[in-house]
Amino acid sequence: MAIIKLTSRIKVMERKPMSFMERIYLPAVFKGMAITLSHLFKKKTTISYPEQKRPMSDVFRGLHILKRDENGAERCTACGLCALACPAEAITMTAAERKAGEQLLYREEKYAAVYEINMLRCIFCGLCEEACPKAAIFLQNDVMAPPSFERGDFIYGKDRLVEPFPQI
Ligand code: SF4
Ligand code: SF4
Numbered sequence: 535m536a537i538i539k540l541t542s543r544i545k546v547m548e549r550k551p552m553s554f555m556e557r558i559y560l561p562a563v564f565k566g567m568a569i570t571l572s573h574l575f576k577k578k579t580t581i582s583y584p585e586q587k588r589p590m591s592d593v594f595r596g597l598h599i600l601k602r603d604e605n606g607a608e609r610c611t612a613c614g615l616c617a618l619a620c621p622a623e624a625i626t627m628t629a630a631e632r633k634a635g636e637q638l639l640y641r642e643e644k645y646a647a648v649y650e651i652n653m654l655r656c657i658f659c660g661l662c663e664e665a666c667p668k669a670a671i672f673l674q675n676d677v678m679a680p681p682s683f684e685r686g687d688f689i690y691g692k693d694r695l696v697e698p699f700p701q702i
Pocket of ligand 1 (some may be wrong): 616620622651655659662
């Protein structure tokens, strides 16, 4: 009998001699192999992401999209409210003024010359979407940021955020 003192309490362990079957280890090896083999024929609980994708929940919040209005102009006016509302400080932008003449086409004087979201900081809370007075930013419920080994790939600029121009 061995007495092991772990803390102030004493644990008493009884050392039993191994049986013949336990000493040859083979039954335990076969039992382990049987468990492994049985898993080969079970339905997999994992998928090979990103090649395979599962349907998302309706309330899933994924990658952002910057929307255009009915004329195809960007809705975002670079007011900065989304960046203010963002608890993760994931949004940065640079506002710029439209040139004379452009305002007729775009109606808004300001636009985001630079708009970036750091997806590594983003917690996909959706507060930017709620804060936007122009209904310009939305979190898509069927797209997530693809994996990458490069940090820079997770900085999403306008080239990847703005909704594609509508096809005429
Ligand atoms: S979803 Fe939340 S964390 Fe992500 S950019 Fe919007 S406000 Fe910031
Ligand atoms: S996305 Fe909306 S809240 Fe953010 S800067 Fe543009 S208009 Fe303002």
